[in-house]
Amino acid sequence: MPTLAVNIDHVATLRQARMAGFPDPVKAALVAEDAGANGIIAHLREDRRHINDEDVERIAKSITTRFHLEMAATDEMRKIARRVKPYSVCLVPEKRKELTTEGGLAVAGRVKQLKEYVAPIQNDGIKVSLFVEAAAEQLEAAAEIGVEYVEIHTGHYADAEGYEERKRELEKIFVGIAHAQDLGLKINLGHGLDYDNIISFSKIPHINEYSIGFSIIAEAVFCGLHDAVSRMALLVADFSV
DSSP states (O other): OOEEEEEOHHHHHHHHHTTOSOSOHHHHHHHHHHTTOSEEEEEOOTTOSSSOHHHHHHHHHHOSSEEEEEEOSOHHHHHHHHHHOOSEEEEOOOOTTOSSOOSOOOOTTOHHHHHHHHHHHHHTTOEEEEEEOSOHHHHHHHHHHTOSEEEEEOHHHHHOOSHHHHHHHHHHHHHHHHHHHHTTOEEEEESSOOTTGGGGGTTOTTEEEEEEOHHHHHHHHHHOHHHHHHHHHHHHHTSOO
């Protein structure tokens, strides 16, 4: 059965808006777990705009489900990951002025560099995922690097305007999923997924995990975090295996 991993970054975003001590992303992680989340995601950005180092340390020590750490492929982040030892790390691109991650990591043409980068992390027993576009060259490079997982970027589909554009973007993802599976990669999906657009993936077999954050935190404003996570977890639980 596919699982749900809840990204709690935007709980920290709300905290940082007032530079306050609350809301606490660790408390959010525990509520999400109780509501049915199978994993917790936090993105420790280089600029620390929301999640900070203390959050990462506390999340790793507090939750009982899987902790997925999103990070850029820098020496600093690798040192943090190897110290904290999350269940997995997902390497993502970062731009200083972006509102959120804008696209997949460019792995094609960087196989040797990234293979050397992830090796110490994998040797520590930490699983590695790459956040990539559903393009053959990126997926093939990911397989060559030797990671176990890819998270296919669903943002272009989520942001598409009009039926035809959404259909085109969805088909690209479907083709990418099939190709990644042929390469032996485990598939996670994430970025821009919400309670409505996620239904397009309900009949796609062998998806490992759905990574969802903003839509759940936004919905929680109106119904509470426990209910918002629970509703998404129930949706995912009904999907094809």
